Amino acid sequence: MEERKYREIVVPGEEVDLQGLNPGFGLYADKGKFYSIYLGVKTVRGPYMNIVPLSGKYIPKKDDKVIGKIIDIAPTHWVVDINAPYFAPLHVNDVPWKVEFGDTARYLNIGDTILAKVSNVNEVKQVWITMKEPGLRKLEGGQIIKISPTKVARVIGKKGSMINLIKESTQCRIYVGQNGVIWIHGAPENIMLAIKAIRLIEREAHTWGLTDKVRSLLSGEGD
């Protein structure tokens, strides 16, 4: 069996050699040297050396598209779980319907799933989301799975190459929220195959040769 190759993993507090690059995400400085903040992998992006965490909750960023679950209702807003350290309020002003005071349950109920966008994050990490944009809507049918938000980029792939591979092979509609929540819609066997492929990526996100493994899984080889 060929030897596995891994991107270099660093632990919190471990010194990171910037290799002449600028310090990016996931690093802190102490007396002119740089150290990792996370358990993560060294990743070069442009002129920056970043540490990409291997795990952790979703940290909301403005303009991210997220998939959330309604967990509470009030007369003028809903409370949404977006897989982040904080819940996000969704106000009646930020949905495409005209909602009367107290009539919120008629449009979205506890347990409903929505595709929304992060409209703002303030300095104390309070987050606001909106559905007032084309394409944002309540999601129905299919299945929802959660992956670590740190693996979202890998599941999507460069210019969507990985997620498109999965969509084409399984004939499923798939939406990957930046918050690690994924919605898959299609025939039951195809949904299961898509989930298998996504879980493979999630577990091996930090290895090389992943695309070949995923392709192999989807085409049914080596089962």
Place this chain on the structure above:
Amino acid sequence: MSSKLAEEVVSEIRKDYIMNLLSTGRRADGRDFEEYRKIDVVVNFAKRAEGSALVRLGETQVLVGVKMDIGEPFADTPNQGVMTTNVELVPIASPTFEPGPPNEDAIEIARVVDRGIRESKAIDLEKLCIEEGEKVWIVFIDIHVLNYDGNLIDASALGAMIALKNTIVPGSKFGYEDFPLPVNHYPVAVTVAKVGKTLLVDPCLEEENLAEARLTVTTDENGDIRAMQKGLSGSLTYDEVKKVINMSQRIGKKIREKYILGGD
């Protein structure tokens, strides 16, 4: 509101997905309706216990330890040892568990597990009498839940029986001789959840959250019933009850042979 509430809200999409699959004869994790998840047991994991078992049932993980001490018997059974069962739903095991004394869920699990062992006379309590009316052995069964992913009753009951079967009474600590805890019967608890119209053996967490009713039946090695407990606020038909009893006898027998009676 807390993340406990967020955990407890069931997503409509996930619920519909499971129900649709069930109507086509399938469970979300690929199991048959009467199939248990993978079971792994580590005997004598906790070395300071007199007997113990770490049970993994799918991702549910439960560690059961048996400790023994000498004390007074109950007034109405002066020639019998004492047995007591406790369950700790420690917060490490689930975002929905809060620190504190056992709540009604912990107490129910403990009493159902206890009932199966006690009513089947699994432990020969009379052999645990040292001096009638004065001194008897006390058996403490402590169930420490490490990871909750559904069906704590069956995992705890299995762990308790395996721990008891491997318990050495520490006589030498008190000036007597050590001897194996006298275990003569082998009750097995089998829990079935009613989800929609389907009866599912060994419900995983999601199936438990969607179930309207749940029935645990504990049988002994003769297939006789030693304990039953219906849970949740939905109802069962008598026909369903009979089906569950039948499943428990059949499947309980397999579990008993493989994990309790089989080579340790």
Place this chain on the structure above:
Amino acid sequence: MEKPEGIKLIDENGLRIDGRRFDQLRPIKMEVGVLSRADGSAYVEWGGNKILVGVYGPHEMYPKHMQNPTKAVVRARYNMAAFSVDERKRPGPDRRSIELSKVISEALSNVVFTEYFPRASIDVFIEVLQADAGTRVAGITAASLALADAGIPMRDLVVGCAAGKIEGQVVLDLCKEEDNYGDADLPVAVLPRTKEIVLLQMDGHMTVEEIDQAMKMIMKSVDYIYELQKDALRRRYVRYAEEIEEGE
């Protein structure tokens, strides 16, 4: 505790009752990512200790009045299973567990970048499944692994290690009998990079020179334990890749 007749903690060859030299650690094994529900988890075996840690968070803190508006609150809860000790321990927090929970919370709060998560809490549950002296230092060592596994931002890992004095001799990493019958116990937690001390307790009778000796022994062990932690964290991801291979 009074030492029973005839027990010698150090024999004629200068070896301890478990055969160790004065400056020798007990065997240590670590594994990361062992629980499916917790956001991060770790399991450590250290001598006869078996300790499981689970981390949940960061999440909004309740009750709200306990929130800190500018940072996250790190709450550790140290708990012993009833069967973890020779004399069964009644379930529930006793005064010792509460004290240990407090000092461990304070130690972990030092390394976590708590200002990243205002109003939130990070809960650390330390379950002692089997005890053999040194549970708090083994527990905090495991807790820092579980925090890293949960993706919590930290400035360093935390290494716990204890030393003590038995029959007048300073030794590293007391086992149960040495803790029961010895003269002093000194548990410490250290940040491996800078050697800053984030937990320090002492109980017994030691001179300043003896404490100095003990601290030297502890500091010499910190690097070794840190290597074990790094290895466990890295292996966590290799192991997952292998699980997939088998399961396919």
